Amino acid sequence: MAHLAEALEPGLADSLVAAIEKGQWVPVGGWWVESDLNVPSGESLVRQGLYGQRYFERRFGRRSQVAWTPDCFGYPWTIPQILKDAGLDYFVTQKIRWNDSTEFPHNAFYWEGRDGTRVLTYNPYGYEHNLDPSRLAAERLEDWERTGSNHQLVLYGVGDHGGGPTIEMLRRAEDLRRVPTFPAMVYDRPLEALQAVRSSEPPPGYPVWQDELYLEYHRGTYTTQARTKWRNRRSEAMLQTAEALATVASSPYPRDQLEHAWRLVLFNQFHDILPGSGIREVYEDAEVFFDSAWAIIDSVTLASFRDLRSRMDTRGSRQPIVVFNPLGWSRGGSFSLPAAGDSIRLSASDVPVVAARHDVQG
Template sequence: VNLDSFGHSRGLVQILSKSGYHSYLFCRPGPSDLSLPGDEFVWVGCDGSEVVAARAAAHYNSRGGLARRKAEDWVRDTPDKPVSLLLWGIGDHGGGPSRQDLEELEKLRAEPGEVRYLHSTPEAFFEELSGRGARLPRVAHSLNPWAPGCYTSLARVKHKHRLLENEVFSAEKMSAAAWCQGLLPYPGEDIREAAQALAFGQFHDILPGSSIPPAEEAAVRLFDYGLERLSRVKARAFLALASGQPPAGPEEIPLLIYNPHPFRAAWLVECEFQPLEPNYEGGFLLPTVRDGQGRPLDSQPEKEHCTLSLEWRKRVVFRAELAPYAMNRFNCRLERVSPKPGPGILPENGRLRLGSGELEVLINMKTGLLDNMKHNGRDILRRRAFEPLVLKDNGDPWGMTVRAFRDPAGSFRIASRRRNASLSGVESGPAESVRVIEDGPVRTVVEAVFAFHDSTLIHRYKVPKRGAEIEVETRVLWNEKDKMLKLRLPTPFRAGLCLGQVAYGVEELFRNGEETVSQKWLAVVDRRRNISLTVVKDRIYGADFAGGELRLSLLRSPAYAADPSAGRPLVCQDRFLPRQDQGEHVFRFWLTPGEASARLAAVDREALVRHEQPFALSFFPPGKGRERGTFLELTDDCVQMTAVKRAEEGDDLVIRLFNPTAEVRRTVLGLPFIRTAAPVRHEIEFRPFEIRTFRVDPGSGATRETDLLERPVGGAKA
């Protein structure tokens, strides 16, 4: 029963089915928002799972004293239904029976006639529906949209939610590895508390963003509570897993990175550390990095978080290949050089030409936007890519009366040199608004500063010297009212389609220019030309797509809990009212072009690693204990491990795997931490988008398949 959620992901079907549910009752979206072949239907999941779903089209409540009228009207308006379901009750979200309504309904039930009225339950309704053997239509898509403004409203709450969601799974994975290898007790209470905070914060109107300021403050506090508990859990697990690392050599600074994923991960490491003493001797201390076998890696220094006048804190960026589900060791040394290395990139004809052999990016020095992005000579992005668009909006945080945000109100333009100097806190006079701020063997970072009315936006384009993934960090100081902010990504794929990640699945976001919702990634795909651009996003859910152009929804600025009613002003006009999401926000995006088939096979894992990031720390290990190798591993390139944890009952290890593609997949699950005479390895096959869960005895390696509630599935063994 999920009566007032503002939409329902198709991925829910498999989750429900594998948790023992066979039916689903909902209200929104209603008939005016979503046309269905019938209010009762078989809902089909991405993997082919099924539940019987019913929409309570007359909604969930009734006005006091009018329940009888609602029942009579329903029967009159649905004469073709042999059995139907009607919800009634007073109060916000309904369900409150009044004595008057009960008495009137009893009178109605006692009246003679062809219609039989029963006080009943959802279970009885679905059993009756099934017993009649009705041939129900089939629906194989998400049940959206309703209130598309909620895909973006209260961005801070959504950001904290995404962080905590990622940290729950990441902390479980690291803790399971430390626990199974005898390094730490399993921190079940800490993880449970954090998971409960996450679940509570997902209730409406908290996560949708349609609440009042005290609820927003409480939600942020709740998510921060979970994040703080998990930060301690992860720190303890990391230090335990690092205990077997050898001590540092002379003048060596260890950089330890724990990869919590059972596959090799290419990772751009950003790590800070503190030299023993400040640099009093002049010159510049250049960090160089080698891997665990002593091989030099491409690396470069970048601006550290602090702003000490002395050189006493360092930040190094380097590319690394991380071993699966293991601690990875890198060693850094400082070399004194003079002068300090500076950017070696200069604009040509008003444009910066950046990139690697396979990726070319052109940044316009006058507009601060991308003029073009090519992959192996093929156009991927067109002029004015990453333009910040300002759209007309209103004060309703739900967005109850709209389906799209497309009416222009303007756009951010490159800030004047004088305004940029003021915004950046530069005291030496006017400053260039487009500038190279970092450059080295790993990447070039270009900063562009924009302004619109009372708001400011700073793009940082991080363009690699090797590979095809560009990162864009967008910092917004937002002070608009009744406006929406989107980023524009125009592609040449005018006949292309837009795909997005949903819960344990992928769905085409087909509504032309209307607001859509997705999880951690989007893709614009031209199947005819077999080319795609994937976008991994760290904290946003809303977007729209039309004519080959993808627009990413960043921020709105509605009032708090302003509910539109016909004939009444949306917000009071006699005072100042606070607006949502004013102030500073930081967004990150990772864009990768390539062949469509290859990108769609890779992007789900890439998004997983971007969100559940490897844990990097400069730490000097004591050199005590035994060095630990890979904990778990998967042999294929797509299947992912979405959860690893101690069982809810008993001391078994629970491993949840997922095939994020539309093809049948096979992988081998290796359990090298289990020390038996023969290696413990299980070959597993997956249907498209299938979730499979296994329960493993950490001592013997005995493995049995379970449902999502960790109950055995038949006699299945891996």
């Protein structure tokens, strides 16, 4: 959002930065967008944190310590390690409360990844609390019974598509703050609130969750809008190939071009684009973003191939063919060549001569 404002409405972006400096606006998240977490590759999720945190540091003068993903459609078991490596020490989501079958048992807990990395995670009672006193009291009691902590994080406001708190909510909060028998209420920033949750951890410790956070609600997120999912996966593979080729080429590394291509792809991984929950116009725009990214990737890849070809010794070959493996390990596989007559003979170092015949069926 901030990057788009900077590009489209510079005055608005400057106002946002001024509000952050005054403490009126608190940037959280640290990712390029609130990405879908099920479909993208691990490398893409790492880039979400890399480019997001770099932007936070450049534009806001700080990095986020709080991963803020209240609306993603489920969370794989690899996320704690990725968050920690991006400098994100806390994780907030409320989406898992949307389960239609199994009630998630924890509010405050440590989410432990497959590698043993732990992130303090908080699962509040929704992201659009109206601060109704009866609801607050019931939730405070349940939170105490579940966690044993005397600190609870409440996300109040209109929430999804609606913005922040209404005047009525603020008045209600002020009224409740003056009631001596009601639990104390404090306006706080996410980081400070989560630090308070950590500091009030009871002696037995918060529970540890060792699994994915599977959302039993939104279905079809692996299948809907299949073309967008296919283009995303192709983009991820193409970017990896382009980066590997550009690394071994002798020309200057096209960092700005590749980063721009990555950002276009990362934007299309937004949690209401890639899962398939957007309207038609969303996917029309996504096609434009993919087209722009692919044009950059193709340009970088072709330039790198030309550079590598110019430095290869292909003497003694009738028609040299270069096959490049962009991965960091050996691999097997197949590749295709345009037909050159009825038959073809291929030879390579340490590989026996292979003969093939081209029939009328191709």
